[in-house]
Amino acid sequence: MMVCEYKPGLEGIPAAESSISNVDGQKGILEYRGIRIEELAEKSTFLETAYLLIWGQLPTSEELKEFEHEVRHHRRIKYRIRDMMKCFPESGHPMDALQASAAALGLFYSRRDLHNPVYIRDAVVRLLATIPTMVAAFQLMRKGNDPVRPCDDLDYSANFLYMLSEKEPDPLASRIFDVCLILHAEHTMNASTFSARVTASTLTDPYAVVASAVGTLGGPLHGGANEEVIQMLEEIGSVAKVRPYLEDCLQRKAKIMGFGHRVYKVKDPRATILQDLAQQLFAKFGSDKYYDIAVEMERVVEEKLGHKGIYPNVDFYSGLVYAKLGIPTDLFTPIFAIARVAGWLAHWKEQLAENRIFRPTQVYNGQHEIAYTAIEER
Ligand code: COA
Numbered sequence: 001m002m003v004c005e006y007k008p009g010l011e012g013i014p015a016a017e018s019s020i021s022n023v024d025g026q027k028g029i030l031e032y033r034g035i036r037i038e039e040l041a042e043k044s045t046f047l048e049t050a051y052l053l054i055w056g057q058l059p060t061s062e063e064l065k066e067f068e069h070e071v072r073h074h075r076r077i078k079y080r081i082r083d084m085m086k087c088f089p090e091s092g093h094p095m096d097a098l099q100a101s102a103a104a105l106g107l108f109y110s111r112r113d114l115h116n117p118v119y120i121r122d123a124v125v126r127l128l129a130t131i132p133t134m135v136a137a138f139q140l141m142r143k144g145n146d147p148v149r150p151c152d153d154l155d156y157s158a159n160f161l162y163m164l165s166e167k168e169p170d171p172l173a174s175r176i177f178d179v180c181l182i183l184h185a186e187h188t189m190n191a192s193t194f195s196a197r198v199t200a201s202t203l204t205d206p207y208a209v210v211a212s213a214v215g216t217l218g219g220p221l222h223g224g225a226n227e228e229v230i231q232m233l234e235e236i237g238s239v240a241k242v243r244p245y246l247e248d249c250l251q252r253k254a255k256i257m258g259f260g261h262r263v264y265k266v267k268d269p270r271a272t273i274l275q276d277l278a279q280q281l282f283a284k285f286g287s288d289k290y291y292d293i294a295v296e297m298e299r300v301v302e303e304k305l306g307h308k309g310i311y312p313n314v315d316f317y318s319g320l321v322y323a324k325l326g327i328p329t330d331l332f333t334p335i336f337a338i339a340r341v342a343g344w345l346a347h348w349k350e351q352l353a354e355n356r357i358f359r360p361t362q363v364y365n366g367q368h369e370i371a372y373t374a375i376e377e378r
Helices: 038-042 046-055 061-072 079-084 096-109 117-141 156-165 171-183 190-200 206-217 225-236 237-253 269-285 288-308 314-324 328-355
Strands: 022-026 029-032
Touching: 022 328, 029 038, 029 269, 038 171, 038 269, 046 061, 046 117, 046 156, 046 328, 061 117, 061 156, 079 096, 079 117, 079 171, 096 117, 096 206, 096 269, 096 328, 117 156, 117 206, 117 328, 156 171, 171 269, 171 314, 171 328, 190 206, 206 328, 225 237, 225 269, 225 288, 225 314, 225 328, 237 288, 269 288, 288 314, 314 328
Parallel strands: none
Antiparallel strands: 022 029
């Protein structure tokens, strides 16, 4: 067998052949199935984009109507899932609640007919439809309230915002939220997608695939960064304190949350779109000091770290948008998961089409031939 050089984090090593998305990190380009993210953000909807990612081409209007109809009518979660969620500690992180609930779906739909297109369609629809309901349900239940039933009259994003607040959301807020979902739906071989593909390669069920990806997304170096961005903006507190705060971080060699990317060496194109959405929201609903702090941070970080290719990533402005929509900080990552489920399912399907179980090797750097020491002699 060919022996390759060990690369921590598998940096630069292809883990799959994929036609789902593409990133050009030098030029700041992101494409889903060949279509630029800017075009999808302007013209598409999240469910249409999910269809594109999962089935490889844009749906016809008939196909889209049918898909939207199926998703709309599968939004309710089983009362036994709700009862299970009621037992979760209210102090627990919503990502942990989501991971457990997504895995629990596999208990109810345990058939594994992985090569049957009807089974695949069912699982895709069920996961896309119920993940937002589970996120909203936990949010209400941890505050001691009953979950809000999904509203069949509202589209995907408006319904999610409605389930969180029991109020019909403003159309601009719903559209902006929907664009956020488009922007987070897929991003090549990131950690959670890799995790999804590894799990898929064992031929387990799609609920286990999504649950393992949700667990991977939760860490602060991946999806969890946007929560930390808001905490950081709160800690900084004013535009005047940005420079001293950043200088202190750099001196301590601390990572600045929401900046830097393994692939992008220019500004993440999703950050540019999100910044524009944040501006639209602030124009309609009133300005916010955190936005001014964020803009100043971007300026100072570029001055200090631009030469290393450190620019804002998707998490930098997404937190600001969600906070302005009134979404609690610890729901930011579950919302990332709502979107990324589309990408994970596309990768699940692609992995199954040409499956080989992942089984990498390792470089053993431990000892050999060590004698067992009796416990009283240690
Ligand atoms: N703040 C300050 N310096 C940073 C930085 C950040 N956010 N991200 C990278 N750097 C610096 C590193 O210190 C390193 O400097 P050095 O060469 O002088 O040691 C250099 O840039 C390369 O960084 P490295 O950690 O090797 O990059 P990576 O590709 O392994 O890491 C991330 C990518 C995303 C993990 C990293 O940028 C990070 O931790 N960012 C903050 C968390 C975040 O926003 N995550 C969301 C990603 S979408």
